Amino acid sequence: MTSQKKYPIPSSAQEDLEEALGIIFHCYEEGIREKKAILAMIADTVNSEIYPTLLQRGLVFEEDGKVKLNPEGQKLAAGITRRHRLAERLLSDVLALPSHFIDPNACQLEHIISEEVSESICTLLGHPSQCPHGTPIPKGPCCDRAEKSVESIITSLDKLKAGAKAKVAYISLQNHPDLHKLLALGLIPGTLFSLHQTYPTFVLEIGETTLALEKEIAEKILVRKIEHQERY
Amino acid sequence: MNIANLSTNAVKTGKIALVGNPNVGKSVIFGFLTGRYVTVSNFPGTTVDVSRGQLWSGGQKCELVDTPGILSLYPRSEDERVTRDLLLREAPDLVIQVTDAKNLKRGLLITMELADLHIPMILVLNMSDEARERGIEIDTNRLASTLGIPVVETVAVTGEGMAELRRLLPLAKAPLASVRYLREVEAAFDRIQTQMPEAWQKNLDSKLYAKSRFVAETLLANDESIWHTLERIFPVIEENSRLKAQTAVHAVLKDFLRPIHILTLNSRQQRAIEISGEITQITGKLKSSWAQKLGAWSMRPWPGYLIMSGILYLMYEFVGVFAAQTLVKILEDGLFGKILNPAVTKIVELLLPVPFLQEMIVGPYGLFTMALTYALALIFPIVSAFFLFFGLMEDSGMLPRLAVMLDRMFRVMGLNGKAVLPMILGLGCDTMATLTTRVLDSKKEKIIVALLLTLSVPCSAQLGAMLGMIAGLSWKVFALWITVVISTMFAVGYGASKFIPGARSPFLMEIPPIRIPQISNILKKVRARLVWYLKEAVPMFLLGTFLLFISDKIGLLGIIKTIANPLVVHFLGLTEKSTEAFIIGFLRRDYGAAGFFVQAQNGFLNPRQVTVALIVITLFMPCIAQFFVTIKERGLKTTLAIAGFVMTFSIAVGGLVNWLLKTDLIQL
Structure with a gap:
């Protein structure tokens, strides 16, 4: 055969x-x-x-x-x-x-x-x-x-708690129009941000840019949590 | 542009374009350079149209064009496309790029992209006061030499740096980006460029050939909309050269695992970060100001919802009570009722001895006594108050925060928080709001918002008249009206989101910082909006009143009343005179509401009739102007579908409420 x-x-x-x-x-x-x-x-x-x-x-x-x-x-x-x-x-x-x-x-x-x-x-x-x-x-x-x-694991943004600081690891939006937008807004891998709040929508601060986004996008953003000592 | 005709010897600096990220102050700079006011606000995406003005530079008259804010020249939205197309189609001789000095990286990304267009440019670092406050120091000389273009720091709202900007205009140069792209990406661009239509290659020295790399990249970003623009520049693009380019694009795209536009974006971003790292120094960190704290609080459930309710309550007190009741009373009863109307009536009776004409101007359907009185005594104070309040919300940065707070509510209707701008602006004027639906991401959302604006959002003028009708009646009338309007809005929005094909786009929005509003800017904005509004509205009042007057004279009014009787009197349970309100309601819903207001004031309507009238006129078509704007934005077919639905729905709901109240289930 x-x-x-x-x-x-x-x-x-x-x-x-x-x-x-x-x-x-x-x-x-x-x-x-x-x-x-x-x-x-x-x-x-x-x-x-x-x-x-x-x-x-x-x-x-x-x-x-x-x-x-x-x-x-x-x-x-x-x-x-x-x-x-x-x-x-x-x-x-x-x-x-x-x-x-x-x-x-x-x-x-x-x-x-x-x-x-x-x-x-x-x-x-x-x-x-x-x-x-x-x-x-x-x-x-x-x-x-x-x-x-527990530390330094990659997790999706929607699992972070309000007030957390993290770095963008990668964004798993495949060829999605929002990917280009997120990148152009400065949310590029390696960028440090702090999560300001998670409800009613997620709000992050990336340098001088404040960004509001929904869970649907947040769960596609994979991040590495920052331990307290680490500086950027 | 006919500069060439005026002075053929002069160096051509005919057209200047203002380009930059959203909300960085392009419109303010435009105002400074041209002396013309365009809508300036603290809500990203307010400039959805291109504004043009004139500017004198070096003894020459130039045209200055203000463009919608962009994140990138490779457009992802309609307003970004407007900017891209303008740069290609109108080929400006000079670009002024405005950036937020404290957020330089994002601005530099656009500079890197502009470099591919080879247009001489000047970089403006605006809001440099905010950057200084935060301890961000920028070495502008070094930035200028790195990019090879003039760089100027400004604070547009105070005019700081404007003179310097003017002085630098003749020194503009095409920027050097020196972005390192991946070798494979460069090769891909070359491959596409050689497949471009022949006409472009023959014009080796033309502006377009220089831009063909940009065109190649746009095509590789899978953005076919650029063909449409190119056809306008080159009327004949042979079908086969277009096919050739398209085939090459498809072949190249197959070789890449990641989207090319993401790869190029990464390369540019790296360069932007490199440059901004070299030239900025952060000296000390500032503790967060009260404005930043307020900005943060107003987005959290606690105390965000409290702050938002407080703002809505203030709006009600200011617009609904102070303007719509106190001011209107003074103007309508006092100024017009006691002074102007009697005076004008006297004058008309003296000067025009023809009873027909007298009645036309000062009769019960008089152009002065009905239309102008209504426009100036009722509309003017209410609409001004609303626009003043709305301007404060916009410029302080509260509106985008309201978008965050209301996102979840809008989700039910297939929308997201961004819809806050058109929906709240709709409370001022539905026509203006329909124009701003362009800030929304998808066609589906634009249709839903256009529908909801038509159906459920009464404009401030109408709200004023309606609040007047409610005053003095049981709270139950108000409660029933608001419950019916809001619940039908959610129900229709939910239904439309299921019925209209397409996906809802998730909420993703940049939130500008909280700023203390500039009173002068707000006043200018209120003035611009008022002028726009009155130009739209007053002719409609005059026309409506005139039609009513004529139909009354020739007896048509009576005939229409008889025909509409079963519907208006039996089904809706209203008075026969209400038909008049509906007729003018076709022209303007607020004017229709005013008709009911007068009836209610004179005690012709009982509480049940007031409730039904309120509900039907709220859900009715807004006005002729809004109808035409919807056609322009959404097309005739969609608009007619919306209109048909809204008319049937408003009357059906009115009939239902009438029946419900007659059964005495609810005692008013």
């Missing part, structure tokens, strides 16, 4: 392996365990020859016609899923790519990103919990650390 790959990119055996594990992980999330269904899915997106390799390497095992992940396989699968979804977030939020670019690019990136880089991306994005399509991103060690130390 010739496999029709969804994204015809050159792939090594290792990449196919990771890809297949990612699919199994996704099937798990959806509650699909049946070997038949999983095999069909793998054949559809990667190739059918990869499955025996997974068994051979001891990454998966079979039980009552169901496919299960070994601890080793579980770890690899969660890792690849995490990198894929982080890549999606990076592409959509920071680089503001259109949606049809995101998936193919994320599929390539997930194999290239090292563990360290994925931690940096995760931190930059403020340890997001969901990918742009709304599925959960498996947690990494950096996320656990961040939960313990």
Whole structure:
């Protein structure tokens, strides 16, 4: 059976392996365990020859016609899923790519990103919990650390309290006309501002500019909270 | 411009454009340089139209053009487009860019963009007193040499620096921006420029060729509206060269992951920050002044809502009680009733022995006794008081804060806080307010506001007459009227927001600082608005009265009354004479209201009829002038739809209220 790959990119055996594990992980999330269904899915997106390799390497095992992940396989699968979804977030939020670019690019990136880089991306994005399509991103060690130390996380502007000072990290309005306006008004990444109030609308002070905006825009502005000592 | 005809030898400095961010004082400077007054206010986006005036520079007469404020020359809104188009189409010989000295970075961003147009310019750092107060010191000499253009510090409201600005006019130069763009972006511009229509390339030395980079960038920002402007400059743009440019644009855009206009904006912004960093020094920080504190308080729920209610109450006391009752009484009963009308009647009877003409001027439908008395004794004091109060709100910076406070309320109607400007101005004059709907972001919002202005916002003149009718009646009449008007406004606004296609645009607005209003500026503004208003209104009063007089004489009035009888007398439960009020209400709603006012004063209307009359005349069409302005702004089809709806709706609601009151569910 010739496999029709969804994204015809050159792939090594290792990449196919990771890809297949990612699919199994996704099937798990959806509650699909049946070997038949999983095999069909793998054949559809990667190739059918990869499955025996997974068994051979001891990454998966079979039980009552169901496919299960070994601890080793579980770890690899969660890792690849995490990198894929982080890549999606990076592409959509920071680089503001259109949606049809995101998936193919994320599929390539997930194999290239090292563990360290994925931690940096995760931190930059403020340890997001969901990918742009709304599925959960498996947690990494950096996320656990961040939960313990509350400071210096990226969060959206609408989650700040009145009186907070923060710096703009990035604005995730994709190609939206308001993006140009916000930038022209001086709300550019790296700019320090103080949040004057949150109700009835958000009001921020950026230098000598006072800006009023609604939650709809505030939640698209990602900011880094400033600790009290830090000066600009 | 016919300077060329006057003196062919002179160096041409024919046209000067004032350009800059919103609310930085362009209009004040315009006033200083030309001696002509244009509306100046502390609400961003007040100049929605271009104003022109004359200016003498170096013994030459020049035309000075004031433009709407912009954030960037790559327009995101209708008023920004006006400025961009003016710069391209009229190709001014000189640009005066006005910036807020304490917010230089944002001004410099526009300077960087203007540099692509290669027009000689002068940079004005206005409000330099405010900058000094905040300890911001600007090295203007260094700024001038960095940009290669003359720079002048001014305080426009006091006239400081104006003479210097005049002196510098002949020294204007095209600025050096030295922005570093990404290599890929530069390449993209080159690629588009080579695809531009041939006509532009042949004119290598023409102003337009120099601007083709600007055109390329505009096209890459996906702003196709520039073609329309270019066609005006070059009547023939061959369809295929246009297609060629468009194809190139699409090809280039595919190569970029981020929008190009954001990349160029970033590069310019970096340069602007660099320059402002080099030339500004912040010496010491000032503690926040009482004005800043007041500005901050008035946007918070507490005590913001209290402050806003206080302001509305003051407005009611000043306009509704002092002007509409005290002043009107003095003028109407005193000046006109006891002195002028009897005197004029005497004179007319002496000079014009023809009874027909006498009646036309001083009869019950007399041009003097009805129309002018009404215009001068009733309208004049009320409208002046309103504009005075509105001017104070505008110039102090309270109006944008009201926009913040009311944003949530306007959301229900598919609008956002920005709609405060037209809606409150509508309480002064609906026609003027319809013109300012241009400050709104989307077509949908403009239509909704035009509809609500037509339906629910009575103008100050009308409010005055109506408050007079209510005076002396039970509070329930007032409560019922205001409940019906406000609840129908929300209901219709909500319905329209669902019915009219398009998305609501989220609220995003710059809030200017609180300033102590300049009384002289407010007085000038009140005067300008009053003149405008009276020019609109008085001819309509005269025309309406004349039509009424004629129809009465030829018996048409009686016929109309008979036809309208079932509607006015049976359905609405009003008196037969009320038809007259509706007829003139077609011309001007406030005049219609005045008709009811007279009836009420003479005791012809019972409380139920007063209530119904109030509601119907509030919801009725505002006036002929507003109707025409709506056509101009929104098109005939939309306007007719609005008019049809408003007429049916106002009468239906009136009928319903009449029926409700007749059932005695509510005792007035």
